Amino acid sequence: MSNPRVKFVVGSLVIVAALAWLGFVGFQESKAYYITVDEFRAMQGRAQGKTLKVAGDVVEGSIDRAKSPLEFVIGHQGQTL
Known part of the structure; x- marks a missing residue:
């Protein structure tokens, strides 16, 4: 060669x-499939181990940077997760 x-x-x-x-x-x-907060709640644990994207916005003031991993709340159409 x-x-x-x-x-x-x-x-x-x-x-x-x-x-x-x-x-x-x-x-x-x-x-990854986008699901709503309602759909995620309806899965009742079947989401464990799956790659999912949840539609929504981070609720203002819900970000807790002191925790590792970072924690926050997602809101969509009046529902939170």
Whole structure:
């Protein structure tokens, strides 16, 4: 494999494969279903271990930076979580 062109092609393929893998992993991790606070409450523990995104806004004054991990309350349509 002393030919510079072969080295270039192999190196390029390795880089493209690495970028494709990173893109795939990032896409898989970003795939999450948005649910409302009501839907989350209705799940009654079935959400344990699942990747979910909950629709809502952080309730003003609810952020507790003293705790680790950070804790806060989410509000959506009059419901809080």
